[in-house]
Amino acid sequence: MHLFQRVHLDIQVGEHAIDYANVAQKEKLSELQLRVRQLLDQVEQITKEQNYQRVSYDKRNLVTNTFLRSNLQPLTI
Numbered sequence: 001m002h003l004f005q006r007v008h009l010d011i012q013v014g015e016h017a018i019d020y021a022n023v024a025q026k027e028k029l030s031e032l033q034l035r036v037r038q039l040l041d042q043v044e045q046i047t048k049e050q051n052y053q054r055v056s057y058d059k060r061n062l063v064t065n066t067f068l069r070s071n072l073q074p075l076t077i
Contacts, residue, residue: 018041024034 020034020038023029023037029037
């Protein structure tokens with residue numbers, strides 16, 4: 001009886017991983033054109049990630065500020 005199993009993970013990053021070799025072949029792109037395509041896709045992915053982080057940060061701030069306002073009691077002397 002084996003206690004451990006080996007697992008192979010094939011991780012693809014982004015909304016969907018792009019097979020650039022296939023893209024280059026289908027669209028008959030030069031090496032330079034393909035590299036430009038890759039960089040443009042990378043810029044698009046970074047922009048999406050930054051927007052996600054910005055929205056996530058704003059939501060956390062809203063929740064935190066709402067919580068703090070609701071739990072702070074005015075000081076009385």
